Amino acid sequence: PVDFETKRSYTLRVEASNPHVDPRFAAWGPYKDTTTVKISVEDADEPPTFMAPGYNFEVEENAPAGTIVGRVHAKDTDIMNSPV
Numbered sequence: 296p297v298d299f300e301t302k303r304s305y306t307l308r309v310e311a312s313n314p315h316v317d318p319r320f321a322a323w324g325p326y327k328d329t330t331t332v333k334i335s336v337e338d339a340d341e342p343p344t345f346m347a348p349g350y351n352f353e354v355e356e357n358a359p360a361g362t363i364v365g366r367v368h369a370k371d372t373d374i375m376n377s378p379v
Contacts, residue, residue, distance in 0.1 A: 299338040300373060307332045343369035 297305075312327030345367065352365035 297334075297336045299336045303336050305334040305336075307334070338373070341372050344372050345369045 308329060309332050310327060310329045312325075316324060316326050346369065350365060350367050354362065354364045358364075
């Protein structure tokens with residue numbers, strides 16, 4: 296798999312050859328060639344990654360409004376890799 300945030304492009308040197316050359320044309324060879332292939336990886340918007348597989352919080356029945364119940368941590372795996 297490719298990942299835009301890890302590596303945005305790849306350069307490959309590719310060689311192709313014909314191993315089944317008609318002997319009458321063997322002198323015109325070699326029957327192979329090389330080229331460079333450049334691959335650009337496009338960015339996809341991935342969802343945040345949470346630090347734990349699940350979260351459980353408890354709150355008292357009569358807790359006042361605005362009471363902090365818990366905190367969930369996640370990270371944005373896209374380019375900026377910023378906390379969410």
